[in-house]
Every structure is written in structure tokens, then in C-alpha cells.
Amino acid sequence: MITNAEFVTSASNLTQMKNYAIEIAVVGKSNVGKSSFINSICNNKNLARTSKEPGRTRLINYFSINNGEFCLVDLPGYGYAKVSKEEKIKWGKLIENYLQNSHGLKCIFMLVDIRHDPTEDDKLMIRYLYHYRIPFIVIATKSDKLSRSAGLRRKNQIANCLALGIDNLYVYSSQNRQGKEEILTRISDIVRNSQL
Numbered sequence: 117m118i119t120n121a122e123f124v125t126s127a128s129n130l131t132q133m134k135n136y137a138i139e140i141a142v143v144g145k146s147n148v149g150k151s152s153f154i155n156s157i158c159n160n161k162n163l164a165r166t167s168k169e170p171g172r173t174r175l176i177n178y179f180s181i182n183n184g185e186f187c188l189v190d191l192p193g194y195g196y197a198k199v200s201k202e203e204k205i206k207w208g209k210l211i212e213n214y215l216q217n218s219h220g221l222k223c224i225f226m227l228v229d230i231r232h233d234p235t236e237d238d239k240l241m242i243r244y245l246y247h248y249r250i251p252f253i254v255i256a257t258k259s260d261k262l263s264r265s266a267g268l269r270r271k272n273q274i275a276n277c278l279a280l281g282i283d284n285l286y287v288y289s290s291q292n293r294q295g296k297e298e299i300l301t302r303i304s305d306i307v308r309n310s311q312l
Contacts, residue, residue: 117300119182121158126175130213134178138186138310139220140303143211144227145237146193149257149290153227154179154190156290157299164190176214186307189214189221194237215250222310223251225299230256230270230287234277242278253284253302260289 127133142150151164163179177190191211215221224245228234234242245252256274259267267287275285286302288295 117304118158121160121163121179121181121188123163124178124180124187126177128175128210130217133176133214133217134187135218136178136180136184136187136220138222138307139189139218140186140223140225140306141189141191141214141218141221142225142227143191143241144193144257145229145235148193148227148229150190150193150227152290153225153255153257153288154188156293157296157303158188176210186222186303186310187220189218194241215244215248221250223253223306226252226254227257228254228274230259230267230274231261234274239278242280253286254278254280255286255288255295255299257288257290259287259294260291 125132125134142154144150154164155161158179158181164177174192176192179188179190181188191214194208194211215224226238226241226245228238242252242254244250254274256267256271262270271285271287272282274280275282278285286295286298288299
């Protein structure tokens with residue numbers, strides 16, 4: 117259960133990164149709905165800044181949950197076409213620096229858009245997480261855009277595309293809160309197991 121959430125700080129490089137005992141990071145391509153997901157899961161529509169324009173999150177943003185019980189970390193979106201190659205490399209390095217140097221990272225919530233097949237960048241991220249043995253779950257966002265049967269079909273297709281077990285893929289909507297209870301339960305399990 118998330119009772120309160122507050123923005124702490126942003127980091128643009130390794131020296132500015134924070135270290136919390138328990139961190140859950142949110143990653144995904146630009147415009148997949150990371151900020152909306154964070155706002156929805158925390159019951160605070162003004163917590164993370166949302167934008168219709170992809171590529172808005174260019175820094176690592178830290179959100180303290182339940183007075184420091186754990187930290188949600190919003191990583192920059194990847195795969196946005198309308199920025200320079202140098203900017204893409206910079207964002208990629210920032211994400212990699214975080215993944216390599218965060219001592220408190222317990223799980224990655226990787227977001228994909230349920231309406232589209234995962235991109236090559238998504239597949240690359242999955243391979244990276246497997247390679248470095250970073251625990252993760254995949255969350256298919258924007259499920260309110262599809263009918264229930266179409267959503268179930270897409271869930272299976274995405275799981276196949278990413279070679280995932282169906283139980284490691286969650287369907288979520290920031291609009292109608294589909295999947296919210298399951299994600300909150302998963303968060304509780306991560307936090308509890310990290311405190312043992």
C-alpha cells in the first residue's frame with residue numbers, strides 16, 4: 117500500500133545519483149507512459165510530470181515512497197527518434213550508469229505499450245537485464261485502449277515476442293487502474309523480501 121509519495125531530486129550524471137536501500141526503477145521507451153504509471157500507482161496525478169511529447173524525461177528522477185520505505189526511480193525513455201544521436205548516447209549512458217551503480221536496485225519495472233510489438237530497443241533492454249541478472253517484470257501499459265479479448269491476445273503476443281512467461285507480464289491502465297492491485301502486491305513483496 118502506498119500512503120504517500122514525494123519527488124526527491126533529479127540526477128543528470130553518476131555523481132548526482134542517490135542510493136536508497138530499496139529502489140524499484142521504471143524503464144521503457146519514450147511515450148510508453150512511465151510518468152502516468154508512477155502517478156497512477158502513487159495516487160498522485162501531479163507527482164511525475166507527464167507530457168504528450170515523447171522524450172520529456174531526460175534525467176533520473178527519484179520519488180520517496182511511504183516516507184522513505186522505498187524509492188521509485190524514473191529513468192529516461194529510450195528510442196525517441198527526434199533527438200540527436202549524441203543525446204541518445206547520453207541518455208543510454210545515464211541509464212547504464214544507474215543500472216550498474218545502484219546498490220539498492222531490487223527490481224526493474226519495464227513498460228511496453230500493449231498496442232505495439234516490443235521494439236529492438238525493448239529487446240536489447242531485456243537482454244541487458246538478463247545478462248546482468250537484474251530482476252524485472254514487464255508491464256504492458258495503455259490496456260484501456262483495447263477490448264479485454266484484444267488485450268489478452270496482445271499480452272500473449274508480447275510475452276512470446278520477449279520470450280517471457282505469461283506470469284512475468286502484467287497488463288496495466290493508468291486510466292481505469294486495471295492491474296493496479298497486482299502491481300501493488302508485487303511492490304509489497306519486493307519491499308518485504310528486501311527487508312528480510
